[in-house]
Amino acid sequence: MGSKLAKDTFPDGSTAGDFxxxxxxxxxxxxxxxVKIADLGCFTQxxxxxNKYYHGAVVQHxxxxxxxxxxxWGRTGAARPSFQFVACRDEQDAQREFAxxxxxxxxxRGQWVTVAGLRTLQACAGKDCYLVRPMATRSTGLPDARSxxxxxxAKPKPVAEVETGKKKAAVKKGKKVDAHTxxxxxxxxxxxxxxxxGSMADESLPTQAAxxxxxxxxxxxxKRLTKVGDDVKKQVKxxxxxxxxxxxxxxxxxxxxxRAQPEEWLLTKDNILVWQNDLDAFESALDAIDxxxxxxxxPLSELNxxxxxxxxxxxxxxxxxxxxxxxxxxxxxxIGDMKIRNLWRVTRKADSGKLDKAQAKVIKQxxxxxxxxxxQPKTRFDLTPTARKQYTASNTALLxxxxxxxxxxxxxxxxxxxxxxxxxxxxxxxxxxxxxYFADDWKKSAGYTSLNNSYWSRGSGAxxxxxxxxxxxxxxxxxPHVADQAHGxxxxxxxxxxxxxxxxxxxxxxxxxIVFDTNQQEMRYLVEFEV
Numbered sequence: 001m002g003s004k005l006a007k008d009t010f011p012d013g014s015t016a017g018d019f020x021x022x023x024x025x026x027x028x029x030x031x032x033x034x035v036k037i038a039d040l041g042c043f044t045q046x047x048x049x050x051n052k053y054y055h056g057a058v059v060q061h062x063x064x065x066x067x068x069x070x071x072x073w074g075r076t077g078a079a080r081p082s083f084q085f086v087a088c089r090d091e092q093d094a095q096r097e098f099a100x101x102x103x104x105x106x107x108x109r110g111q112w113v114t115v116a117g118l119r120t121l122q123a124c125a126g127k128d129c130y131l132v133r134p135m136a137t138r139s140t141g142l143p144d145a146r147s148x149x150x151x152x153x154a155k156p157k158p159v160a161e162v163e164t165g166k167k168k169a170a171v172k173k174g175k176k177v178d179a180h181t182x183x184x185x186x187x188x189x190x191x192x193x194x195x196x197x198g199s200m201a202d203e204s205l206p207t208q209a210a211x212x213x214x215x216x217x218x219x220x221x222x223k224r225l226t227k228v229g230d231d232v233k234k235q236v237k238x239x240x241x242x243x244x245x246x247x248x249x250x251x252x253x254x255x256x257x258x259r260a261q262p263e264e265w266l267l268t269k270d271n272i273l274v275w276q277n278d279l280d281a282f283e284s285a286l287d288a289i290d291x292x293x294x295x296x297x298x299p300l301s302e303l304n305x306x307x308x309x310x311x312x313x314x315x316x317x318x319x320x321x322x323x324x325x326x327x328x329x330x331x332x333x334x335i336g337d338m339k340i341r342n343l344w345r346v347t348r349k350a351d352s353g354k355l356d357k358a359q360a361k362v363i364k365q366x367x368x369x370x371x372x373x374x375x376q377p378k379t380r381f382d383l384t385p386t387a388r389k390q391y392t393a394s395n396t397a398l399l400x401x402x403x404x405x406x407x408x409x410x411x412x413x414x415x416x417x418x419x420x421x422x423x424x425x426x427x428x429x430x431x432x433x434x435x436x437y438f439a440d441d442w443k444k445s446a447g448y449t450s451l452n453n454s455y456w457s458r459g460s461g462a463x464x465x466x467x468x469x470x471x472x473x474x475x476x477x478x479x480p481h482v483a484d485q486a487h488g489x490x491x492x493x494x495x496x497x498x499x500x501x502x503x504x505x506x507x508x509x510x511x512x513x514i515v516f517d518t519n520q521q522e523m524r525y526l527v528e529f530e531v
Contacts, residue, residue: 002069002086002097011061011068011085019059019070021144027134027152027209029121030107032056032099037148039138039204040105040130041076042123043249051076051201051249051256054130055140056102058094069097072141076253077201081140105130115243116220118213122243131250134207136286151286152207177300180309180342184466184528185299188409189288191463195406196285199278201253205286210251211279215420217244218275221267222423222434226488230426232270236262254278273429277407280417281461284410303413304350310343310525317343319381324442324472324527327375327400331509332443334453336531341467344526348415354519355474359394362478362497371480371500373397373440374511382524395477395497398524399438399513402445402454402470404461408526411471415518422516424488429456431507432499433489435514436521438475444510445470451531472525477513482506491516 005011010018026038036058043051055072067088074081086101088094110121110129123129136151177185197203206214221244228238235241245267249256256265265271287302300307310317325338376397380388390396403411419434429448430437439445447455449470450462462468478497483489483506489499499514500506515521 002088002093005085005087007082007084009085011066011087014061017143018062019068019142019144020062021057021059021142021148023148023150025135025138025148025150026102026132027150027207029132030103032102032106033095036095036098037141037145038098038102039133039135039140040102041133041250041253042128042130043246051253051258052128052130053081053133053140053202053253054102054105055138055145056098057141057145058091058098059142059144060091060094067091067094069094069101070142071101077203077255106132115240115247116217118216118247120247131247133204133251133253134210136205136207137289139203150207152209177298177307178309181307181344182299184342184344185303185307185409187463187466188405191466192281192406192409193285193289195461196282199255199282201255204253205289206252206282208283208286211283211286212420214248214252214275214279217248218267218272218279219419219421219423220244221272222419222421222425222427225269225425225427226423230269232263232268235268236266241267248275252282269425269427272427276419277404277461280410280414281404281406284407284413287413288409303409304348305412306345306347306349307412307526308345310345312340312343316345316382319377320525323377328441328443329374329510330443331441331503332447332455335443335446335451338442338446338529338531340527340529342528346412346471346523346526348412348523351415351522355396355476355522356390358476358478358517358520359390359396362394362476363390365478365495367479367495369395369479371477371482371502373399373477373513375440375442391474395479396474397440397477397513398472399440399475400442400445400470401436401438401473402442402448402468404448404457405450405463405466405469406461408469412523412526415523416473416521418516418518422490424490426486426488431486432483432501432512432514433487433516435489435499435516436518438473438513438515438521439510440513441510442470444512446531467528467530470527470529471523472527474522474524475513475515476520477515478520480513489514489516 022036026035038056040054053076057070059068059070069086072083086097109127113122312321416436422434449468451468452459480498480500481493481496482500482502501508501512
């Protein structure tokens, strides 16, 4: 049995940097016998906002080789948390002390329940049950704890082996990247990681598995909204939505102001889209950070894209630079004129041929198309004559999609995402259901970017010293269904291929177009701009 040292006291003659930490980290509740480091979180206790954390680790003194169980606790993000060492006979003794203490904070204080279809622990009355937070990186614990990195559930990166001296290192070589593109990709990676760390109460990064679990919770929360109704006052009092929210924050230590009003952070219709966008940014940060130092990839191969800068004086640039700023009816006059900083052509290799199939399906039906997008180029200067006919026949338009800057990298790699499950509910920012949204007026899409005066983002997720970003994408609209009002569509009605939120008809000021099949859109250009 170990011997507890006094709280906030290091072993004689030792400092925080004198100890080695070990993996693997805990990733699930109740399993501490086979791991050597764990991060736990307690978001609420008896309905009160506590947002506390508890960290444990099996550690060894670097020079003396003595073994200890180390524990640390406090409010998530605390500058000076409490800590305690437990001196142990050997590694096995330290493992027992570590596991016993974490069980006492975790599964011995809770009861197993199902929330959002997930098996989890719920605190017993009067107890503060800590849930395991699966962290890819951590800012808690002793300094060496930062070296323990794992991304449970991570997607494999595209790599190939090459000889580097005596050892083989994984590397993926691709075409040479131009200077404008390389600088952009570097800036986006750095900013996305910084945004994710800044969004967390403790600057850690959640694992891919934790992010996927959070997406499941969001889908279940939207299902619950269909039963609770559209009234936010009722939503913030709903016990199931509260339980889902607590589980989200218990797993992912996202920053939340102390004593914030429930409407500001609970999983209501006003907050779900914000969580969805943040989870996409968190995943992109995981992909960008160096979890595996052996794996080296060039930026385009890592994203599986072709990308090149378009100079203003190039043949394509002379067409695009004037067209983009002019593609507006100026209904959002508070957004000034667009000044293009940079333009890129972007092609996602994984999307090759998908749009062609969607277009062929529309053309085969030989249906009459009466609604077409506005502000299109007079001639699609970037298409062959044959492709132009196909685009016209299938009602494929070059449309805009604005996004926060920290989401750009993830969209280039993963494309635009549909939610994990399509639920027919209207939420703030998606009034026609959980589809992929586009506009034919760039000022409409600008409201979703990181411009300081953007309507939805309010400057959130910007990249230092860079402008805002917007995609232009080819979207196969086919026969659009004109919505008469906000409605939680999960697919277009029969014999239609998209939803058309028509200005002056559907309760919107500018046209917006929604598709529910990712094969109906293909990335074409990315603009960096200011107003």
